[in-house]
Amino acid sequence: MSAQLLHIEGRFIDTDSWTVAEADDALPAGPVLVTLDRWRAEREALLARAAPLGVVLEPGQPLEELAADLPRIACIALRFPSPGEGRPYSAARLLRERFGYRGEIRAIGEVLIDQVYFLKRSGFDVLVMRADQDPQATLAALQAFSVRYQPAWDEALPLYRRRATG
């Protein structure tokens, strides 16, 4: 079974246009995701390529370093080394809400059904589900809750500012 790409709008993406570049390999043609180290080392050359560029961030790697170049980075992939990893949720919200990032934020690594709802709320838009995750259960998990107490990327106001209308 290969990994399913879930778009948080509730559909699966058939073919992934992005390739993750291994450490020192020659870059393949087309859209490519590189590590932060490689970005640091080859920034100029990477930006000069004709194809879309993305950066993979491990938990805890600084977003600030990318801030000035965000308009030229088409995708940021935040890695979950384990399903219990929590830092990418803050990273996604900061990218969206503080840095105004409008490119794709994808979740990669140990991405399981029961994280989906929180990922959607935090500003991710593509979830690369671990290969064994059931597609129907994954779709259903997007809709696990219809009530949102807190403002986040998907909701501008806390529930107490919306109660009267709902």
Added chain:
Amino acid sequence: MYRYDTHDQRLVDERVAQFRDQTRRYLAGQLSEEEFRPLRLRNGLYIQLHAPMLRVAIPYGLLSSRQLRMLAHVARTYDRDYGHFTTRQNIQYNWPALERVPDILADLATVEMHAIQTSGNCIRNVTSDQLAGVSPDELADPRPYCEIIRQWSTLHPEFSYLPRKFKIAVTGAQRDRTAAQVHDIGLQIVDSAAGERGFRVFVGGGLGRAPMIGEVIREFLPEADLLTYLEAILRVYNQNGRRDNIHKARIKILLKAWGREVFAAAVEAEWKRERGDALRLPPEEVTRMAAYFAPPAYDAQAAHDRIDPAVEADTAFARWYARNTVPHKVAGYRAVSVSLKSPERPPGDATAAEMDLVADLADRYSFGELRVTHHQNLLLADVRVGDLPALWQALRDHGLAHPNIGTLTDMICCPGLDFCSLANAGSIDVARQINARFDDLDYLYDLGELRLNMSGCMNACGHHHVGHIGILGVDKKGEEWYQIQVGGSSENSASLGKVLGPSVPKDQVAEVIGRLLAVYLDLREDGERFLDTYRRVGVEPFRERAYAELEVAA
């Protein structure tokens, strides 16, 4: 009390459906043990020594009689007819069957209850003062803020996978009864010099392996910024707390590593960068929430209530009145503790029948509400003085009027080795041993206010570090031994206890406690509590006498 609207109810119902599906996937083999674990923990479900243990949330300890009857129903239908009330004002069931837990949660949802975030690496049930709203020493009722925090923290998308558990307590009184300073965040309601309402913010308290007292990172936080500031603290912690070592993952370790100034500066910087003010609390929301906790319809005539002189002259009643009831801010009312610390019961346990009885008494004598206390008792907060004799009689008939609140035998105690898979040693039978030895009420009263806290392992569920006397169960080559500490407190001038010395065998625990008490009685000066004497004379006099001719661990 707070009542769910359609939003709150829908969320809890959706949670039941989600957990039912997660349990189904686990039982069908679609979720591994390891993957199911964090999901069940987020619903308070542990796998314990003999069976699963389910912890049900009682937000800030407040219950309606209807909810308590449901807790009794759960005990009767799904468990072995009893439950255990905890220091964080929740209830635990020790024998539910895993596959029936979704049904338990569905039953609880019918009375606006749940087990959301009662365990796991997330923001836990917010706790508060059991005398909230009724205590004469209160500046403001903390419960509206607790409910605001409960809602904000429920299924928070950014803070559901923290490095470690996260506990918040809110107190509004001069005397802290919430142990705020041993919480990850403790909030104390204060007014600024300008008369503005706000909070003093403590961060980084916690017990467990590396016990610490919280530090003040902000002397005054305006009320409107309650949630924006909490969000800033949590964001700093979520990004920077250690995730490589479970024993170093609490916020207290981060605070210690960085130092208070650096940590506070990081929070302030994050806070000032918060986007917009969507999360700032409008006064209308605080007012709306406060309305749920409006005082009940007290009877002005109660101020003229007199207790029947014949009953008042009864020593048993007088003892109960003096120990188990406290003043109320409204004339003619008292707050009444229902002691779950009588000698024959494991501390904090209540049977289904007792829960039903207390629910009936709450309906009859206390406006249909009650509280669970941090000290693992129940409390009827609004009892008319004229009703005290009848209430006393009813409680006494059922073994719930043991007049020991605030004394040595009103001890905090975890379930210990009898139930818990983490425990190194038993605590319930040590409690029994202490109850057997110190059964003379006059002696207990002479000792005065004394806090005895006991944990079966270093995770410190029984708060042993902050007992005036603390007992910690340790394992020595498969035998249960006990380390004794003295001088801890979780109140305003909080302190951690000092270890007395080598641990002692199980059958010597009460003997050592007796020796410590003898030292206190010899050395105390006018009006000093055990804790005060300890603070004046230090640990040495206690240490010397405790170990004279005693077998101790190598």
